[in-house]
Amino acid sequence: MFNKRIKIKDLLAQEPRGQEATVMGWVRTFRNNQFIALNDGSTNNNLQVVAGLGKFDEELLKRITTSASLRITGTVVPSLGKGQKMDLNAESIEILGDSDAEKYPLQPKKHSLEFLREIAHLRFRTNTFGAVFRIRHSLAFAIHKFFNDKGFVYMHTPIITASDAEGAGEMFRVTTLPFDRTPRNEDGNVNFKEDFFGRSTNLTVSGQLEGELGATAFGEIYTFGPTFRAENSNTARHLAEFWMIEPEMAFYDLEDNMNLAEEFIKYIIKYAIDNNKEDLEFLAQRLADEEKQLSQDKRSEMGLIEKLEFVLNNSFERLTYTEAIEILKESNHNKKKKFQYPITGWGMDLQSEHERYLVEKHFKKPVILNNYPKEIKAFYMRQNEDGKTVAAMDILAPGIGEIVGGSQREERLDKLEARMREMHIPAEELWWYLDTRRFGTVPHAGFGLGFERMVQFVTGMTNIRDVIAFPRTPKSAEF
Numbered sequence: 001m002f003n004k005r006i007k008i009k010d011l012l013a014q015e016p017r018g019q020e021a022t023v024m025g026w027v028r029t030f031r032n033n034q035f036i037a038l039n040d041g042s043t044n045n046n047l048q049v050v051a052g053l054g055k056f057d058e059e060l061l062k063r064i065t066t067s068a069s070l071r072i073t074g075t076v077v078p079s080l081g082k083g084q085k086m087d088l089n090a091e092s093i094e095i096l097g098d099s100d101a102e103k104y105p106l107q108p109k110k111h112s113l114e115f116l117r118e119i120a121h122l123r124f125r126t127n128t129f130g131a132v133f134r135i136r137h138s139l140a141f142a143i144h145k146f147f148n149d150k151g152f153v154y155m156h157t158p159i160i161t162a163s164d165a166e167g168a169g170e171m172f173r174v175t176t177l178p179f180d181r182t183p184r185n186e187d188g189n190v191n192f193k194e195d196f197f198g199r200s201t202n203l204t205v206s207g208q209l210e211g212e213l214g215a216t217a218f219g220e221i222y223t224f225g226p227t228f229r230a231e232n233s234n235t236a237r238h239l240a241e242f243w244m245i246e247p248e249m250a251f252y253d254l255e256d257n258m259n260l261a262e263e264f265i266k267y268i269i270k271y272a273i274d275n276n277k278e279d280l281e282f283l284a285q286r287l288a289d290e291e292k293q294l295s296q297d298k299r300s301e302m303g304l305i306e307k308l309e310f311v312l313n314n315s316f317e318r319l320t321y322t323e324a325i326e327i328l329k330e331s332n333h334n335k336k337k338k339f340q341y342p343i344t345g346w347g348m349d350l351q352s353e354h355e356r357y358l359v360e361k362h363f364k365k366p367v368i369l370n371n372y373p374k375e376i377k378a379f380y381m382r383q384n385e386d387g388k389t390v391a392a393m394d395i396l397a398p399g400i401g402e403i404v405g406g407s408q409r410e411e412r413l414d415k416l417e418a419r420m421r422e423m424h425i426p427a428e429e430l431w432w433y434l435d436t437r438r439f440g441t442v443p444h445a446g447f448g449l450g451f452e453r454m455v456q457f458v459t460g461m462t463n464i465r466d467v468i469a470f471p472r473t474p475k476s477a478e479f
C-alpha cells in the first residue's frame, strides 16, 4: 500500500511528542538546504520539515525545489524555530515528482490575480486559491446539508434542453449538424430534423421549469448544477458557465419564499464561519491588505468576517420595487446626476449601480426587493391583483448586487397562458410545463442563488473569475 500518510492539517492539530509520521505534499520553499515548507492542500499552514545537515545526499537535496512532490517520514518534535509549534525531523525523503525550478511558472512570491488566472491550472497551489476553493467546497456541502435536513429532494435537471426557461434568448446551441453543408428546408431555414435530437437544442439557462415538475410531486426539491448563458457581459460578476442552486417549493407564497431564502443564505454563511475559520481569517487579512492601497472612501467599512457576522445578525431589509424607485428617485445621488442611468421613473429596469446604491449606501445591509413590474420579469411569475406587478423577489448583497432571483409562480392556467401569449412564449413547446397547472395545480414558489456570487460574497474576492476553477467568459475557455 502506497498511502499511509497523515494530512498536514490533522498532523498540525496533534501535540508533538516524538511520534512517527508520514506526510506527502508539494514543496513551497526550501531554505538553507535544511528547512522544507511542505503543503498538501489540506490547509494553508505548511509543515516545517527539517532535513538534518549531513543526513541526506547532496543529489537528493538539489531536487527539493519549489513544487516538487515529496513523501517524507520522520518524527514529530516541538519546533525550536518561531512561527510553528512542530517540526517533522525527516528520516527518509523520497522525491515523487521533480519540478524544474527554472521552468516552474509559479515562483514563491506575490503574484497578481490577473497573472494567476493565466496559470489557473496551478493557482490552487497558492494560499489565496487554497482558501477560496476550500471555502467553495464547504459552501457546496452546507447547501446540500441545509436542504437535506429540511427534507428537500435533490433533483438533477437536464443540461441539454429544448426550452429557454428565462425567455431571454441567451443560449448556447447544442448540435451535431455540420457547419458547412448545413441541411436546410425549402424555406432556407436549418432543418433541425436532421440534428441529433431531431430538434433545436441548447445548454440550459436554468433548471427551474423542470424543478417545478419535481416540486408538484415531491413538495420540495432543489437543483444544484451548472447553467449556461451566452450573455456578452464582461463584468466581475458574470460567467458564461456558472453553478446555480434552485429550490422549488409547493405550498409556498412569496413571503414563504423570501423567508426560506434568507434563512438559507444565513445558514451557509454560518457554516463557513464555523468550519473555515482559518481560511476566512487569511482572506480577511488579504482583503484588508489589498484595501490599504485604496483611498479611505473606497475601503470597506467592515472587515470580511465582521461583514459576514453582521449579515447573520441582522434581518434583510424587505421593500417593494415601487418603494425602491421612490428612494432612488429622491436620493441625492440621483439629483446630482451621479447615476450613469438616471432614474426615469416607475417601470424602468434597475441597473447594478442602483442595486448597489440601495444596499451599500442607503440600507447598508442585504435587501430583498419584491413585486417588480411584470414587463421586466419572466413569464412564469405570479401576477398580482394590481395588474401591473408580479410576485418576484431579488436579493441584493453588498459588494455584489443581485445574488438571488426568484418568485411565486403563476399557478392559474388561464393567466399563465395569457401572459405567454403576450410575451410570445410558444405554449406548444411547454405543454409539459402547463400540465402541472392542469392536473392538481398548487401555489408554489422558488428562487435561484448564483453559487459563484455567493462564494464571492463569503470570500471577499472581487472578481467572479477567481471563485470558479476554470472560468468561461467571452473569448476565454482555456483549460
Ligand code: 4AD
Residues within 6 Å of the ligand: 165, 166, 205, 206, 207, 208, 229, 231, 237, 238, 239, 240, 242, 244, 246, 247, 402, 403, 404, 405, 406, 407, 446, 447, 448, 449, 450, 451, 452, 453
Ligand atoms: O435571476 P436569474 O436569471 O433567475 C433564474 O434563472 C430563475 N430561473 C431562478 C429561479 O427562480 N429558480 O438567475 C438567478 C441567479 C442570479 O440572481 C445570479 O446570482 C445568478 O443566478 N446569475 C449569474 N451568476 C453568474 N454569471 C451569470 N451570467 C449569471 N446570471 C445569473
Ligand code: MG
Residues within 6 Å of the ligand: 394, 402, 404, 405
Ligand atoms: Mg435575475
